[in-house]
Amino acid sequence: MCAETPDYKDTLNLPKTDFPMRAGLPKREPEWLARWEKIGVYDRLREKQGRKPFTLHDGPPYANGHLHIGHALNKTIKDMIVRSHQMMGFDARYVPGWDCHGLPIEWKIEEQYRAKGKNKDDVDVVAFRQECRKFAEGWVDIQREEFKRLGITGNWADPYLTMDFHAEAVIAEEFMKFLMNGTLYQGSKPVMWSPVEKTALAEAEIEYHEHQSHTIWVPFAFRNATGDLAGARVVIWTTTPWTIPSNRAVAYNPKIAYGLYRVEATEEESWTKPGDLYLLADALAEDALGKSRVTSFTRVRDVAADELAGLVCAHPFAGLDGADGFWDYDVPMIDGDHVTDDAGTGFVHTAPSHGADDYECFLKRNWLDRMTHNVGEESEFLPHVPFFAGLQVFDRKGKEGKANTAVIAKLVEAGGIIARGRVKHSYPHSWRSKAPVIFRNTPQWFASVDREVGDGQDEMGKTIRTRALNSIDKLVKWWPQSGRNRLYSMIESRPDWVLSRQRAWGVPLTCFVKKGALPTDPDFLLRDPEVNARIAAAFEAEGADAWYAEGAKERFLGEGYDADEWEQVFDVLDVWFDSGSTHAFVLRDRPDGTEDGIADVYMEGTDQHRGWFHSSLLQACGTLGRAPYRNVVTHGFTLDEKGNKMSKSLGNTIVPEAVVKQYGADILRLWVAQTDYTADQRIGPEILKGVADSYRRLRNTMRFMLGSLSDFTEADRTDPAEMPELERWVLHRLAELDHHVRKGYAEFDFQGVFQAIFNFATVDLSAFYFDIRKDALYCDGDTPRRRAARTVLSLLHERLTTWLAPILPFTMEEVWLDRFPGEDSSVHLQDFPETPADWRDEPLAAKWAALRRVRRVVTAALEVQRTDKVIGASLEAAPVVHVRDTEVLELLKTVDFADVCITSDLTLSGDPLPPEAFRLPEVADVGVVFEKAEGEKCQRCWKILPDVGSHAHPGTCARCDSALG
CATH class of the missing domain: 1.10.730.20 (Isoleucyl-tRNA Synthetase; Domain 1)
Known part of the structure; x- marks a missing residue:
């Protein structure tokens, strides 16, 4: 210059x-949160008139700990749904909620008792429940602030809690609808039972971990066989030796090929001997006999299924001294489709009190009177069981007890075992205590999914199962569609819903049973609308603690019934029934709910196909006759950078609070927006x-x-x-x-x-x-x-x-x-x-797409010159652009292409592309020859132009001279 x-x-x-370029989000975000609260953004949005409501119903998190990254992902996606629909013209309401009842909270209070040397059973139940309530309240307050810090909008001043008195009253009312519509029944069947927590568990409360189990091969002698089968024994294989004392049958599959095998030679130490005859599936015979140290055997002949039908075995413990005839019953051979020849022996030891398939086999034959009740709530053999009374399958800490080894030892003593071993396999555990569970026959309360629901709401079907399946296909949109397939298959094959839990903190099963009556008797359950109304009114005023108050039975039964003739049920409802009922006390009952009690969206993780999506669907199909949602959105799980599951032991957890402190909540939210949340x-x-x-x-x-x-x-x-x-x-x-x-x-x-x-x-x-x-x-x-x-x-x-x-x-x-x-x-x-x-303007867009294609060649050519330090900036250039396509060339002439390419000048040419022209492989019909711009540099805009210096304002071009006036 x-x-x-x-x-x-x-x-x-x-x-x-x-x-500012530097956001300073960790410091600034709380200021905006305070501002939104001060001006009441959420409430002011509700005041906008004439909008169509849009309601995302919040699946309640559990009130028992700080938020993890899955919570942050979940709530952020929900927030994006709510905010975006509000800004698209809806009245988008969001009522956050919490699950407050159930085992995890009860477990925490019990831990506090144990630390003080106290026993929960010695504490008044209402006092215990109040401690649970106080614990949940504390965590609700903590989690509410943690969610708000993530920028989640909603009615935080008035959330829903499953432990609110109104909620407890409605949960009880919803349960009593099952009581009145005929789907509730008491049944004695095997359920997954936690010996640690001493309660039945639902499928949604189970997770599977590797577990090492005992394996045994046990021969059963025939009592009524003839010919060569008279001296033979049928061999079963099991990974639960503790269930052998409860065996009531041996199952086979008519589609499996079976044979009679004779032992010819064995190793020196073997529980078999030459001449022994065993029935085994052909596909598994060699493996089974090898496990029992048989070195040589002969397949004597085929054994047809019709030979097995009608045969009766003796229990391996039959006739043992000291058993007083406890096992001297017949053990029939029965057919079952669940039997396979993939592993074991092709025959299945059947204990209907300890297995779902076993139970179904007995139910089909109307043999439920043969069910056993040999195992107690701590997985201990009950006092009436010879030899094993008091021995546990798993102890109070979830470790293996003495039951398995004692049963195996007794089998060895009785000559009732030919091989044993160990196997590592996937085994059900409680998702709370992480301890293994057992299948155990106990009286429980169930909602039938296949009985006709006597409520007249038959548009989607007459049973809960058919209503659920029809809702899935006809009423609900699934995002992604794979969620539909997953839930549909679960509903299609699920058993009846176990509603009862043997715990204290929850909504009780508000029903009465007649003393001395059988569950099959018509008057076993008390069904009286006036009794139900008294219960609901008391819960509304006092909460579910009213069920446990002195004189509660007499109060609820009223003058029309003799209280001595009725028993009050003290089991509590499965917490999934609580959360499954939220549509009633949130969507139906609240002013910010929905007119029809149906949510526009449920949004949760994939685990909720067997959790909240599932229980809400079943519960609503039993009371509303249809699904409580129109859309179901599903997200996957959050893993670390290497794709590993997060765990504290691995040190790879990402805590939302730490991300917010370092980067700010918007960065965490942006991570959610940038990821495909439908996958992990x-x-x-x-x-x-x-x-x-x-x-x-x-x-x-x-x-x-x-x-x-x-x-x-x-x-x-x-x-x-x-x-x-x-x-x-x-x-x-x-x-x-x-x-x-x-x-x-x-x-x-x-x-x-x-x-x-x-x-x-x-x-x-x-x-x-x-x-x-x-x-x-x-x-x-x-x-x-x-x-x-x-x-x-x-x-x-x-x-x-x-x-x-x-x-x-x-x-x-x-x-x-x-x-x-x-x-x-x-x-x-x-x-x-x-x-x-x-x-x-599609033609305009097509034109500018063509211009940008040519521009890409020009900018790439200039970048080469810049890299070679021929020029410092593109304004120093005046390239010649050769274009073969005459239509494109004419388009370029309609705009100031030098401006578009940010050069001081530019020449367009239809001449053939010179050999030295720069080209891009993907734009072969364009070539650029570099030329330097001629003239002086404008001291205001920095363009190099011939007219610079010829205007009133020194060192400027015509445009800048005009701008300066």
Whole structure:
């Protein structure tokens, strides 16, 4: 610059904004939370009139610990659903809730008792329940603040709790509907039982872990066989030796090929001897005999299924001294489809009190009077069982007791075993105590899924199962569709629902049974609407503790019944029944519920196909006659960066609180938006760094807009019809995006929404449109071009901030307030702006796609020159662009292509591509020959032009001279 040339920097329209590049989210976010609470954003949204309600019903988390990353993922997805639907014009309500009853909380209070040397059973049940309530209340308050810190919007002042008195009253009422409609019954059947927690468990409360079990091969002698079978024994194999004392049958499958095998020789130590005859499945005979140390055997002949039918065995313990005839009953051979020849012997030891298939075999034959009751609630053999009384399968800590080894020792003594071993396999454990469970026959209360529901709501079917299956297919949309298949198959094959738990903290099964009556008797259960009404009214006023109060039985039965003739049930309901009933006391009963008691969306993890989705469906099909939801959205599990499950022992857990402290909640939310939540997701330090980088790029885009809009007023606004082509192309892209964003949010595709907006912001805007228009924005005077560009920036600001607000509520609030400050201003009070359909211009979009294709070759050619240090900036260039396609060449001539390529000059040519021309393989019909720009550098805009220095203002080009006036 010459000495006399002025410094024109202050004459430029440089960006002006206080919007910082460094977000400082951990510090700033709590300020916005306080602001939203102060101005009452959630309540003000509810005041908007004439909107169609949209309700996401919250699957209740459990009130017993700090949030983990799965909670953060879950609640963030829910928040994005709620916020996006609100901004699409709905009245999107969100009532957060908590599951407060059940074993985990009861377990914590018991632990506190044990630490003080106290026994739970010595404490008054109401006092115990009140301690459980207080414990849950404490965690509800903690988790509420942790959820709010993540930016989750909702009715936090009035959440739902399953332990609220009204909730407990409604849960009891919903249970009593099952009582009255005929689906409730008491049955004695094997259920999964936790010896540690001393209660029945539902399938949803079970997880599977590797476990080492004993394996034994046990021969049963025939009592009524003839011929060569008279001296033979049929061999079973089991991994639960402790169930042998409860054996009542041996099952076979008519489709399996069986043979009679004779032992010819054995090793020196063997529980078999030459001449022994055994019945085995042909596919398993060699393995079984090998396990019993048989070195040589002969297959004597086939054994047909019709030979097995009608045969009766003796129990291996039959006739033992000291047993007093306990096992001297017949053990029939029965056929069963569940028997396979994949492992074992092809014959199945059948103890109907300790196995689901075994029970079904006996139920089918109406043999339930042969059920055994040999094992108690601590998995101990009961006092009436010879030899084994008091021995446990698992002890109070879930470790193996003495039952298995004692049974094996007795079998050896009785000559009733031919082999033993150990096997590691997947085994059911309680998801709370992590201890192994057993199948145990106990009297429990069930809801039948196949009895006709006597309520007249038969549109979806007459039974709970048919209603559920029809709801799945006819009433519900599944996101992703695989969720439908998973739940459908579960419902299709599930057994009756075990409703009862032998615990204290929960809603009791509010029913009475007649003393001395059998469960099959018509008057076994008391069904009286007036009794039910008294119970519900008491629970509404006092909570479920009323069931345990002195004189409760007499109070509820009233004067019409003799209390001495009835027994009050003190089991509590499965907590899944509690949460399955939430549609009644949240959606149906609350002012912010729904008119029909049906939610628009349930959204939970894949584990809830057997949990909340499942129990809500069954419960509602029993009381409403249909599913309580219209859409079911499912997310996967969160893994570490290497795809491993998170665990404290591995040290790979990511705690939401730590992420929020380091990065801010918006970064955690952005991670959710960038991931495909329908599959398992990964998170870790490196992934979060990548997310933070995406955030910075997006923030930079927003900052550029704000800087260029600092003094924009409505007087500067330009009509789209008067805008240059480049601005109208941006409007076209906005119209395209508007459709994509709305469709994506409506279909819960946050990854698709964010990716589209992010690519638009970084590729179409920052790397293209902003890059081109910086010159006009900074250097033009009050020109139509600059006014049009700033109008487009205003339209971009309004749309990008609202479109991204459901994902990044804190950052978009900051971006919004930078332009629209005010005590009551908030982006979260806005809707997505309506985008005119006539902004769409497909021919214009096609034209600019062709221009950008050519531009890519030019910018790549200039980058080579920059890398070689021939030029420092693209404005030093004046390339010659050779284009073979004459139509494209004519398109290029209709715009200032030098401006588009950010060069000082540019020549378009239809001449053949010179050999030295730069080309890109994917754009073979375009070649660029580099030339340096001629002229002097304008000291204001930095373009190199021939006319610089020939105007009134020294060192300027014509455009800058005009801008300076």
